[in-house]
Amino acid sequence: MLTQLSVKNFAIVKSLDIEFKQGMTAITGETGAGKSIAIDALGLCLGERAEGNSVRKGAKKAEITACFNIKNNPRCLTWLQEHDLDDHDDTCILRRVISSEGRSRAYINGSPVPLQQLKELGPRLVAIHGQHAHQALLKSEAQRALLDSDEIIQQQLSDLKSLVTRHNKVQQELEQLNQMRQRSEDRKNLLSYQLTELDEFGLLDNEFESLETEFRKMSHSQSLLEDSQISYHELCESEQGNAASIISRCLERITDLVEHDESLKPLQLMLQEAQINIAEAGVELSNYVECLEIDPLKMQQTELRYSKAIELARKHLVQPESLYQHHQELKAEYQSLFDSENKGEALQEELQTLKNDYLLVADKLHTTRCKVAKRLQKAVATEIRRMNMPDAEFEIAVTDSHRDKINSKGHDHIEFLLCSNKGMNMEKLEKAASGGELSRIGLALQVLGNKTHAVPTLIFDEVDTGISGSTASVVGDLLKTLGDNEAQVFCVTHLPQVAAKARNQMLVTKFSDGKTTETHMTPLDEDKRVEELARLLAGDILTDTAIANARALLQN
Known part of the structure; x- marks a missing residue:
């Protein structure tokens, strides 16, 4: 889990050094205060691309350091040991330094490393779900990727990719051979x-x-x-x-x-x-x-x-x-x-064998996808019904098509379908789901996906957009349960119902003296949490009613 984040001279952050705890942490603040800046900084430690304008104006460099406790993260421990980067103390420290010219350096446990190694290690530590992640659900490739995140499917895809790579190579050799025959x-x-x-x-x-x-x-x-x-x-x-x-x-x-x-x-x-x-x-x-x-x-x-x-x-x-x-x-x-003529016949035979092998693996992949799709669609339907969609039906259609084509992803067409209300037909997600419904489906898929991949730290950046009322409370319960039982959860939110479910809460504020601007992130005690929740409920003027409602939210 993420235990500490230190940020210096990044964007409008001059200096930020904050410790984090287990469970769900809500991050709130006024619009434009920079609630996502800490997440953006952490993303750089996880290998995201750095720009020179990331450095605070007037500073020569930005520096971000993230500390993780990896005692219960065998995937991370194994990776560090394989790359001779473990410190033997259940701690992993990622550091990124970015110059104002745009150059950057990366470190793992004090050792300089290529950026690619941060990118490899990052998914073993943190999963960031951005505020636009739900819109990606409308794309066929994103739907396929969600279904294919299953480990068995991943192995079958790896086998399929090897066959396709060999098939394409043999086909290329055969084409070159045919072109050379007349000459x-x-x-x-x-x-x-x-x-x-x-x-x-x-x-x-x-x-x-x-x-x-x-x-x-x-x-x-x-x-x-x-x-x-x-x-x-x-x-x-x-x-x-x-x-x-x-x-x-x-x-x-x-x-x-x-x-x-x-x-x-x-x-x-x-x-x-x-x-x-x-x-x-x-x-x-x-x-x-x-x-x-x-x-x-x-x-x-x-x-x-x-x-x-x-x-x-x-x-x-x-x-x-x-x-x-x-x-x-x-x-x-x-x-x-003379041998090339015989080679052409051999290549043709090998090509046919590879096609047959491809179809066998692709058919196995199709069968596995159908099984995983049924299991996943049932789980998603259960979750979204809890989020004020009581009559919703969710389906993942896996259609066997394009068998005549060789493709490293198989010959299946994946499509997410939704029926929001009784008496309506199943339709494509892009036609059937409203913005709020799409948010709920996306959130359900992200939570269920983490049960499969067991990433220890999850960050949800305003993924509750389009949700309100009792649904927001259900979403808060879902994230709270996830943080209590399976992972450390961070949620950037504007919903008091969600923020109230968190075990911890951080307030992001922005200050300007007319010349410079700074963003701060502060942990809130119970009294300060009540004030912040009241602000989220009623706006800047804190009424007694808003304070009472905020206390009630915290007690539920």
């Missing part, structure tokens, strides 16, 4: 021609690099053979002086000199190493010459394949080294075009 047919014909040529050539992975190496080798095979033979001759066999014999003679001389000068020892080692290297080089050259073959036919075949690879690469606008990879990519694309 893909032309592409398939081109790929077929290109792949025939590439398949016939049959280039292997990394084959071009091998061809290139072999081609270069064969292109210079004659010079390779001749120069290798000459090199071997000069290195090992030339009678006029080959490298091996020259090094050998030098080594003999240096070896003799080392006996006389040890400093030549390193040179001796270098020549010995050179002698070994020349001998090994000679062996390698000899083996190379013996293995080197000049095969004109093989050379021709290699040249032709190498040239063909370059030609195909140029034709396909790729580098020769990438021709094999390009070939594989074209194969994959060609296969995907």
